[in-house]
Amino acid sequence: MSYALQTTPLPKGQQSRAGGQRSFTLEEAIQWVKAERRPPQRKGRGKVITVANFKGGVTKTTTSTLLAQGLAMRWGRKVCHIDLDPQGSATTLYGYNPHAEIEADDTIIPLIQAYVDGEPYDMRRLPVQTYWPNLDLIPASPQLFNAEFMLPARANLARPGDVRFEQVLHRGLEPLLEEYDYVVIDTAPTLSYLTINAVFAADGVIVPVVPDMLSFASMVQFWHLFSDLITGMEEFGDAEKKRFEFVDVLVTRVAPNKPATRVLQQWIANLYGNRVIPVEIPETDLARNTNMHFQTIYDIDKYEGGMETLRRIRNPIDQFVDLVDAKASRSWGQGEIA
Numbered sequence: 127m128s129y130a131l132q133t134t135p136l137p138k139g140q141q142s143r144a145g146g147q148r149s150f151t152l153e154e155a156i157q158w159v160k161a162e163r164r165p166p167q168r169k170g171r172g173k174v175i176t177v178a179n180f181k182g183g184v185t186k187t188t189t190s191t192l193l194a195q196g197l198a199m200r201w202g203r204k205v206c207h208i209d210l211d212p213q214g215s216a217t218t219l220y221g222y223n224p225h226a227e228i229e230a231d232d233t234i235i236p237l238i239q240a241y242v243d244g245e246p247y248d249m250r251r252l253p254v255q256t257y258w259p260n261l262d263l264i265p266a267s268p269q270l271f272n273a274e275f276m277l278p279a280r281a282n283l284a285r286p287g288d289v290r291f292e293q294v295l296h297r298g299l300e301p302l303l304e305e306y307d308y309v310v311i312d313t314a315p316t317l318s319y320l321t322i323n324a325v326f327a328a329d330g331v332i333v334p335v336v337p338d339m340l341s342f343a344s345m346v347q348f349w350h351l352f353s354d355l356i357t358g359m360e361e362f363g364d365a366e367k368k369r370f371e372f373v374d375v376l377v378t379r380v381a382p383n384k385p386a387t388r389v390l391q392q393w394i395a396n397l398y399g400n401r402v403i404p405v406e407i408p409e410t411d412l413a414r415n416t417n418m419h420f421q422t423i424y425d426i427d428k429y430e431g432g433m434e435t436l437r438r439i440r441n442p443i444d445q446f447v448d449l450v451d452a453k454a455s456r457s458w459g460q461g462e463i464a
């Protein structure tokens with residue numbers, strides 16, 4: 127370590143006294159991790175990461191898009207982003223108008239239709255290339271609402287041995303996961319049949335949370351519903367048991383000057399402990415405005431307001447992406463087929 131410290135351009139950390147323990151800030155530690163890290167390449171199937179919270183406006187779409195872009199850009203992962211929200215907000219960020227340009231057949235509706243018809247369906251037909259290297263998209267349109275009728279109607283007619291309604295996406299994704307390192311799913315702010323499918327298909331779940339009173343209250347409600355949902359699934363016997371590799375909370379739109387913010391952050395930390403990702407995404411006008419122009423923070427490489435402002439928001443996003451990649455790719459590194 128001391129040799130590495132002398133020879134490296136990496137941060138040297140703080141030492142309370144000569145020869146004493148050296149401490150690093152998280153930012154510095156991540157620089158070390160990245161320098162040292164050879165990210166494990168995918169072995170076996172890719173991973174599914176679902177971004178979910180039944181509360182609206184907590185940056186699910188922003189987070190899932192940044193994660194998809196970041197995994198592709200920073201780690202060279204092959205990523206498929208699936209927009210499962212009939213509002214199609216993620217789809218607009220890729221430059222499509224979900225109302226005018228996206229047909230039902232472009233979305234995951236054909237998979238649902240095949241389930242209704244009792245036929246197989248190969249999802250590899252669905253992803254379309256985006257302007258972003260290594261990143262493909264399965265878009266959404268308002269017709270996705272139909273899934274909310276199709277899934278339960280077919281489930282009512284189910285016979286023993288049929289695919290269960292909440293497993294349709296999980297099963298459908300199998301061929302895609304042979305081709306993609308990651309499938310990142312954006313969900314609607316409701317406990318819909320599609321959201322249930324997205325959660326059931328997930329290896330890891332990211333729950334973005336804004337530290338304000340309303341979001342906090344609905345986050346507590348989210349976990350109740352979430353655990354009811356998972357317990358409900360598990361009641362179908364051991365074979366159906368759902369295991370997640372991680373279910374993590376991302377604290378986002380942090381406005382440190384608002385009096386309640388720090389208190390709520392403390393509550394979140396107390397309640398969710400090490401489930402809270404150790405990075406916070408600040409509230410910035412820049413992040414708000416980029417979305418209005420159908421862009422993300424990763425889409426802009428210059429900002430009139432200054433590089434410092436851009437860095438202030440981009441650094442934590444980079445760290446978030448890196449932490450998720452490190453966690454999700456861990457089992458590939460262990461030499462086991464995931």
Ligand SMILES: Nc1ncnc2c1ncn2[C@@H]1O[C@H](COP(=O)(O)OP(=O)(O)OP(=O)(O)O)[C@@H](O)[C@H]1O
Pocket residue numbers: 181182183184185186187188189211215313314315378379407408409410411413414415416417418
């Ligand atoms: N870091 C940020 N700072 C300020 N505003 C942000 C930030 N990130 C996202 N926003 C804004 O917050 C709003 C909600 O974001 P987003 O659409 O990603 O949330 P959502 O959870 O997907 O919403 P919905 O529940 O409607 O799907 C958007 O207007 C977006 O521009």
Ligand SMILES: [Mg+2]
Pocket residue numbers: 186187188211215216313314
């Ligand atoms: Mg959204």
